[in-house]
Amino acid sequence: MKCKSASGVLCDRRRSLKLKGKFYRTAIRPAMLYGTECWAVKHQHVHKMGVAEIRMLRGMCGHTRKDKIVNEDIRGKVGVAEVEGKMRENRLRWFGHVQRRPTDTPVRRCDYGTEVRGRRGRERPRKTLEETLRKDLEYLDLTEDMTQNRAQWRSRIHIADPTCELQNQAQVMSKLKNQMGEIAEFMGQMQEQSELFDSTVEIVEVITLESGMEVRDEPKTSKPSHNMDEQLLFEEEEDNKATEPTLVFKPFPDFGSPTKNKEKSKFLLGPNN
Structure with missing residues (x-):
């Protein structure tokens, strides 16, 4: 499916970016990535796919290169992940399907690790799918044994939009x-x-x-002790002493001399006698 045939939806300004992004993820991107599971992808292939994708996304948003908007911002508006990550996800998903199949199935007869016999030519040999998968596993820090657990494998290789x-x-x-x-x-x-x-x-x-009224604190209750009992007894004794009558004794004068006898008589009979 070509992008121009869907331009009525993707380039319509009356449509929301959310709807355009959903249409792109369900119709355009699967057509672009068809067959990439078995590609021995090179850098130039990834570059061309990325350029084609960003041109479509930029047209969906109504921007051009003259606006100088970063590609990550455009992908964030539409809600689309990078095509390179999605290509890696497709390769590893197919690799997991193959590894979980029994060894006697036809798809396992042509193993990725087969050696090609013959004389090696000059220059660098062609890039193979085995080399591409080995780099993908190293990039995500995965091993071939993890493919047996399907749920764990899918969660590790998934690239979320x-x-x-x-x-x-x-x-x-x-x-x-x-x-x-x-x-x-x-x-x-x-x-x-x-x-x-x-x-x-x-x-x-x-x-x-x-x-x-005076606001007073509540009296604090405490346990009785011997010291408190002694203090109460002492206070009672002091109160009793204060209530008892007190007798004052005056010193008796000396009446040895005649003058003192007169004083004696006055003392005994009173001052009028």
């Missing part, structure tokens, strides 16, 4: 926003409760001050 990543990021951001909103609401409720408590405390203080 930017659209999926953006959707996941949007979902994560929406969850974070909801959580932040719940936290802010909870903090607002706690602040309202604290303000209400402070206002009630101020009202109680004003009422106690106007009524002349």
